[in-house]
Amino acid sequence: MNSKAQGLEQLKQVFGSQFSDHLSARKEHSCGESYVSDRLPDAVLMLDSTQAVAQAVSICSEFSIPIIAFGTGTSLEGQLVPIRGGLSIDLSGMNQVLEVNAEDFDVKVEAGVTREDLNYNLKNSGLFFPLDPGANASLGGMASTRASGTNAVRYGTMKEVVLGLTVVTPNGDxxxxGGRAxxxxxxxxxxxxxxGAEGTLGIITELRLRVFPVPEQIRAAVCSFPSVSQAAQCVIECMQLAVPLARVELLNSCQMGACIKYSNLHGFKAQPTLFMEFHGxxxxxxxxxxSVESVAKDHEGDDFRWAENLERRNELWTARHQAWFAGLALNPGANAxxxxxxVPISKLAFCIELAEAKAAELGFNCPLVGHVGDGNFHLIIPFYSDQPEQVKAAxxxxxxxxxxxxxxxxxxxxxxxxxxxKKAYLLEEHGVHAVQTMGLIKRALDPKNIMNPGKIFDL
Amino acid sequence: MNSKAQGLEQLKQVFGSQFSDHLSARKEHSCGESYVSDRLPDAVLMLDSTQAVAQAVSICSEFSIPIIAFGTGTSLEGQLVPIRGGLSIDLSGMNQVLEVNAEDFDVKVEAGVTREDLNYNLKNSGLFFPLDPGANASLGGMASTRASGTNAVRYGTMKEVVLGLTVVTPNGDxxxxGGRAxxxxxxxxxxxxxxGAEGTLGIITELRLRVFPVPEQIRAAVCSFPSVSQAAQCVIECMQLAVPLARVELLNSCQMGACIKYSNLHGFKAQPTLFMEFHGxxxxxxxxxxSVESVAKDHEGDDFRWAENLERRNELWTARHQAWFAGLALNPGANAxxxxxxVPISKLAFCIELAEAKAAELGFNCPLVGHVGDGNFHLIIPFYSDQPEQVKAAxxxxxxxxxxxxxxxxxxxxxxxxxxxKKAYLLEEHGVHAVQTMGLIKRALDPKNIMNPGKIFDL
Incomplete structure (x- = not known):
């Protein structure tokens, strides 16, 4: 029996029914979204405490078994693909909200708690947790990918709201x-x-997070524009006026058409559109x-349509959160x-123009959706895997x-x-010396390279 | 000639008049404020470019010469004391503001630029840099100690406003x-x-910083309370109501008396007092x-006194920034x-009560000044070095x-x-495994331990 097999056997002995090497469990834990792979983990472990994770990691360390922490399986860049096999540690059972300190606006949760779970738990407290990536992701996973979502323009990303962590290190400590101050x-x-370390330095098992008071007033509005550029310019100017928008999301015509169809939105036009929310x-x-109405008018924005009540507001934001699936539905069976x-906010309109022009040049009609108050947007490029020319163009x-x-x-x-x-881009963005520095940290903290090996950079 | 002497000789050759081993220069670079030491660096290098710093660090690395970066010499915890001798690299000549990107609210500066220099440079741009530790510190130094000041309650600390850095690594790369997005x-x-690495991992030579639009309206007010507890309770409640105070500073009776005397403040009482500023x-x-007036009344606060114009406002905040020296002046010739x-904001009043009670018990009359919106306060404990009992009590x-x-x-x-x-407290606060993890990073990035050795932890 080789070392890996020995280690797996020991995990099986120790964890009993929490351990599974059934094909179905392994398949379920082999990837996230938007990344196709046929690699499977050797086994899956369903754990429910920091102590159990530490014990499992100790065994993996002893036998040099790669480990990938798994939350809801919604990452988009292949973070969950077990390219060297090993163990998938599923933390969805770590789903307890451990503390709510309303008077200090902080909470402590286990890593498997999802953003919706947390908000459900907070619902009578006058507090909420604003960050909302499209998926109902686990908070441990959101921290690991430095996720954000539609509210980041006002409330920040996971970088800003994580106050402290409990982490199992690669040797099981x-x-x-951080802390509560x-x-x-x-x-x-x-x-x-x-x-943001994507599980390459350790496993996050608990998080202390900042939460926020529910604002006295929340209003949501939709405004359509003749062009994506004009919509983007409107956002740039609002940001430069320091209007504290809580959300400002851009959808291009294609995405808007897809959302209208997919989410049965009534009374909207398939035109470049901003979804906005105001808190205060x-x-x-x-x-x-x-302020925003005046800027929007300058850029030929239509009159605002208001989502007057909670139900209408939820309908709107649900449609926004389903944008990815709405976009996929335009090309049934396609990947994307x-x-x-x-980009810096001042460059946003220009960058979007470049994206749309190049897409058109290559024959794509792409949905585009963006957290434009942050300068961040997603072009959804559909392609059929069996059409090599299209794959190449995408x-x-x-x-x-x-x-x-x-x-x-x-x-x-x-x-x-x-x-x-995106490993090659990381190098291009930060330069070889910075990425080498990251590598020094990785090697120092995880000398056996068992924590999600092969992600972020190659060692 | 030993290795260190050889290295110093080479630095002298390469840098000519930028190099000094005169006693006066060495003395000037031997410590910051509030920390007495008789250790001196072996030499001082006055550098004005990242490239020059990299060259100097390469030489120091070759000869294993300890390096301490020096900005304005205003750190308070002995960060500048050359406990193993070596080279002090003075960056005060790196004083250029390199970029102001007003449309994206970011700037790029050299590490020796002070916070006042930066604001002077921004003065016609409609932007400002809010962070203000008591001293007019260099921005490189402020980043290295994770500094903040009176505006942190609204604008954050250096952790929140540093967007990116240029760093010379311990081997001279x-x-x-970070970046501009x-x-x-x-x-x-x-x-x-x-x-916050206090120069132990590399030398910060340039910083990209977030700056903020000057608010449409700025108002400053002063309110005194019957007790420190009531003042602190007022702040706690304002924070819990999420009032976006720009500044809220607490001074106890002793500190207020000292400031009135030191800064010739007229019309104020030596009573527990909040200095506040409102932006928006x-x-x-x-x-x-x-909101704040109503909460203050609930806690028996006096009527607000307004600093109606810029001059009065500056007078007030200058007095606040001189609080440290005002406190020292109460006991001429004393150290402090x-x-x-x-602490978490909900614990603030209780923590201050404990501090004042213990001070009284030990026979001290201490000025107390605090960034109370953050839960942070400073008790200034005066003592005469030649009175061992008092030193011990302090x-x-x-x-x-x-x-x-x-x-x-x-x-x-x-x-x-x-x-x-505070090395022992670091261990107590974060635990041995977390501090060991910090040590792993330090050893990986600075294997020769030449970057500000002996600070933060012992290796």
Whole structure:
């Protein structure tokens, strides 16, 4: 029996029915969304405590078995693909909200709690957790990919809201980072090292998060524009006026048409559209709306359509969150690449123009949806895997867009992470010495390279 | 000639008049504020470019010469003390503002630019940089100690406003971290690793920083309370109401008396006092003021005194920034320890009560000044070095306060850093495994331990 087989056997002995090497379980844990792979983990472990994770990691460390932490399986860049096999540790059973400190706006949760679970738990507290990637992802996974969503323009990304972590290190130790004070200058910022590390440095098992008071007033509006450029210009100017928009999402004509169809939206036009939300006191919301309406008019925006009640607002944002599936539904059976570039806000309209022009040149009609207040947008490039020319064109378009974003001082990924597909861009974006520095950290913390090996960079 | 002497000789050859081993230069670069030491660096190098720093670091690396980066010499925890001798690299000549991107609210500066220099440079741009530690510190130094100041409650600390860095690594490579996009999920967050690393991982030579639009309306007010507790309770409630205060500073009776005397403030009482500033649109400021006035009344606060114009406002904040020297002036010739604990906001009043009671018990009349919206306050403990009993009592008080803060889920340092004095507390706050993880990173990135050795932790 080789070392890996021995280790797996030991895991089976120790964890009993929490261990599974059935094909179905392995298949379920072999990838996230938007990334096709035929690699499977050797086994799956369903764990429900930090202590159990630490014990499992100790065994994996002893036998050098690769480990991938698994939340809801919704990552987009292949972060969950077990390219060297090994163990998938499923944390969906770690689903407890451990503390709600309403008076200090912080909570402590287990890593498998999803963003919707947390908000459900908070629903009578006057607090909410704003971050909302399209999927109902686990909070551990969201931290690991430095996720954000539609509210980041006002409330920040996981980088801003994670206050501290419990992490199982690659040798099975348990560490606690950060804390409950609003600020601290005590030592290296380990919290931010693990946020965005895509599981390559350790397994996040608990998170302390900032939560926010539910605003006195919430209003949502929709405004359509003659062109994507004019919509983007409207957003740029609102940001430059420092209007504290809570959400401002851009959908191009193609995406808007897809959403109308997929989510049965009534009374909307398949035109470039901004979905907006305003949070604040009554007077503050009134001020914000007046500012944005005036800027929108300057860019030939239509009159605002208001989602007057909670039901209408939910309908709107559900449609927005289903944009990815709505886009996919345009080309039944097709795969798609979701680009994820993010540029300084002043370059946004130009970058989107470049994207749309190149898409047209290559014969694509792509849905485009973006967290434009952050300068971040996703072009959904559909392709049929059995059409090599189309696959090539899709890759060319995706590649072109990253190149343009980097040339505009932007990043290759605003919120999806590097995973497997963007390693070369990481190098281009940060340079060889910076990526070498990341590599030094990885090797120092995970000398056996068992934590999600092969992701972010090659060692 | 030993290796160190050889290295210093080579530095002298290469850098000519930028190199000095005169006693006066060495003395000037031997410590910051509030930390007495008789160790001197072997030499001082006045450098003005990233390239020059990289060249100097390469030589130091070759000859294993310790390096301490020096900005304005205002750190408080002994970060600048050359406990193993070596080279002090003075970056005050790196004083250029390299870029102002007003449309994206970001700037790029050299590390020796001070916060006041930057604001002077921004003065006609409609932008400002809010962070203001008491001293007019260099921005490189502020990043290295994760500094903040009176505006952090609204605008965040250096952790929140540093968007990217240029860093010279311990082997003399130059790396660039972060970027201009508002968010990115590209690789490990090196930016936040260097922010707060106190120069132990590399030398920050350039910073990209977030700046903010000057608010439409700024109003400053002062309100005194019968007790420190009532003032702190007022702040706690305002924070819990999510009033977006730009500044809220607490001074106890002793500190207020000292400031009135030192800064010739007229018409103020030596009573527990809040200095506040409100930023926003006219209507937003009106709302904020109404909320805070109402909460203050509930806690027996006096009527607000307004600093109606810029001159009066500056007078007020200058007095606040001179609080440290005002406190020292109460006991001519005395030294002082400035504590720096930070606790969750709900624990603030209780923590301050403990501090004041213990100070009284030990016979001290301490000025207390705090960034109370963050839960952070400084007790200024005066002592005469030639009175061993008093030195011991001062240390006991400082120690007691850290212990209480940690028990209240707080931190031993909100904004001054660990330096030399708080290493044991770092261990207590984060635990041995977390500090070991920090040590792994330090050893991996600086295997010769030449970057500010002996600070933050012992290796």
């Amino acid at each position: 348990v560490i606690h980072t 609003r600020k601290s200058a005590a030592g290296y910022d380990l919290t931010h090292l693990y946020v 006191s009554n007077t503050s919301v009134k001020e914000q709306v007046a 690449i979701s680009t994820d570039v993010c 890759e060319e378009l995706s590649h072109y867009l990253v190149k343009q974003a980097l040339a505009l001082s932007g990043t290759c990924t605003g919120e999806h992470g590097i995973g497997l597909r | 130059v790396i660039h971290t 508002r968010k990115s999920a590209a690789g490990y967050d090196l930016t936040h690793l260097y922010v 649109s006219n209507t937003s400021v009106k709302e904020q003021v109404a 320890i400035s504590t720096d604990v930070c 240390e006991e008080l400082s120690h007691y306060l850290v212990k209480q803060a940690l028990a209240l889920s707080g931190t031993c340092t909100g904004e001054h850093g660990i330096g030399l004095r």
